[in-house]
Amino acid sequence: DQQVKQNSPSLSVQEGRISILNCDYTNSMFDYFLWYKKYPAEGPTFLISISSIKDKNEDGRFTVFLNKSAKHLSLHIVPSQPGDSAVYFCAANFGNEKLTFGTGTRLTIIP
Amino acid sequence: DGGITQSPKYLFRKEGQNVTLSCEQNLNHDAMYWYRQDPGQGLRLIYYSQIVNDFQKGDIAEGYSVSREKKESFPLTVTSAQKNPTAFYLCASSGTVIMSYTFGSGTRLTVV
Numbered sequence: 001d002q003q004v005k006q007n008s009p010s011l012s013v014q015e016g017r018i019s020i021l022n023c024d025y026t027n028s029m030f031d032y033f034l035w036y037k038k039y040p041a042e043g044p045t046f047l048i049s050i051s052s053i054k055d056k057n058e059d060g061r062f063t064v065f066l067n068k069s070a071k072h073l074s075l076h077i078v079p080s081q082p083g084d085s086a087v088y089f090c091a092a093n094f095g096n097e098k099l100t101f102g103t104g105t106r107l108t109i110i111p
Numbered sequence: 112d113g114g115i116t117q118s119p120k121y122l123f124r125k126e127g128q129n130v131t132l133s134c135e136q137n138l139n140h141d142a143m144y145w146y147r148q149d150p151g152q153g154l155r156l157i158y159y160s161q162i163v164n165d166f167q168k169g170d171i172a173e174g175y176s177v178s179r180e181k182k183e184s185f186p187l188t189v190t191s192a193q194k195n196p197t198a199f200y201l202c203a204s205s206g207t208v209i210m211s212y213t214f215g216s217g218t219r220l221t222v223v
Contacts, residue, residue, distance in 0.1 A: 009151070034211060043117075043201050043214030044154075089154065098144065099205075099212060103153035 003027045004092050006102035014110050019077040021105050023090030026071065030092040034099065035064060035075045038087045047088075048075070077107075085109045113138045117202050117215035124189070124196065124222050132187045132218045134202035143185035144212065146201040147171065154201065160185055189220060197222045 005024045013019045021035075031052040036044035050057040050064045050073065057064050063076045077084055090102040115136040124130045134143065145157040156169030160179040174193025179185055185204075189196045199219050203212040 006153075032210070036214075041199070041217065041219065043115075043203075043216050044212075045214070046211045049211065096207075098142070098156070098159055101146075101154045 002103070003030075004090055004100050004102040006088075006090055006105050008105050009103070010106040010108070012108045012110055013080050015082060016079045019075075019080045019084065019107055019109070021075040021077075021088050021090075021107065023073050023075075023102055024071060025073075025092050027092070027094070027100075028071065029094040030100075031094045032092065033064070033066060033073050034091045035062075036089040036091060036101075038089065038104070044089055080107075080109045082109050082111055115202060115204050115213050115215040117200075117218050120216065120218060122218055122220045124220060126222055127191045129188055129190050130196075130220065132189065132200055132202075132220070134185045134187065134215060135183055136185075136204045136213070137183060138204055138206075138213060139182070140204035140213070141182070141207050142205045143179070144203040144205075145169075145175070145177065145185070145187045146203065148199045148201060148217075157187065157200075196220055 003026050034049040035047040037047045038044040048059050048062050048064050050066050066073045087104045087106045089104045091099040093099045118133045142161045144159040146154040155171050158177040160166035176188045201217045202215040205212045
């Protein structure tokens with residue numbers, strides 16, 4: 001039972017344009033959401049997070065939006081840069097439970 | 112600098128052999144985790160430990176074993192019972208309040 005879903009395995013975006021990565025979840029108990037970025041042969045690194053009491057969190061070029069009614073969150077990267085090419089994982093949890101990860105979306109930025 | 116260290120980075124194993132992957136953290140984190148990543152797949156949880164001398168199976172624990180004798184260390188043994196051990200293995204840790212995980216740089220295991 002995949003509680004966190006990233007339905008797009010890959011995404012290609014022109015450099016300078018906006019990248020939008022999507023994530024859906026099924027567990028309404030989730031109250032904290034995170035995005036991780038992963039380069040090949042490296043561990044994931046934390047990118048940005050959002051609590052369920054908010055609907056938007058911004059950090060530089062990265063913004064995460066949360067739509068609780070739709071059980072959907074998205075990560076916006078603008079402007080996209082070549083170094084953003086990586087696999088992005090969405091993750092969620094509630095209380096003090098362990099994180100549940102999505103399957104990842106490979107983002108490729110085209111110069 | 113605090114962090115989480117996995118060693119070795121690359122590991123080759125003959126079929127039928129057990130092999131142990133090391134994971135050490137100096138972040139004073141209580142919880143530690145082992146994940147496996149296969150090409151085109153997400154992160155699958157193997158085992159996790161929320162406190163010393165205690166650990167729980169994750170989604171794909173068969174063929175693996177762990178120990179947590181010290182807070183800093185959470186080694187993973189890939190046994191000969193694991194049918195498809197070739198993969199990229201990631202260790203992570205988190206504090207008492209699980210706001211985020213810190214990951215190691217991973218170990219790529221190849222069975223030859």
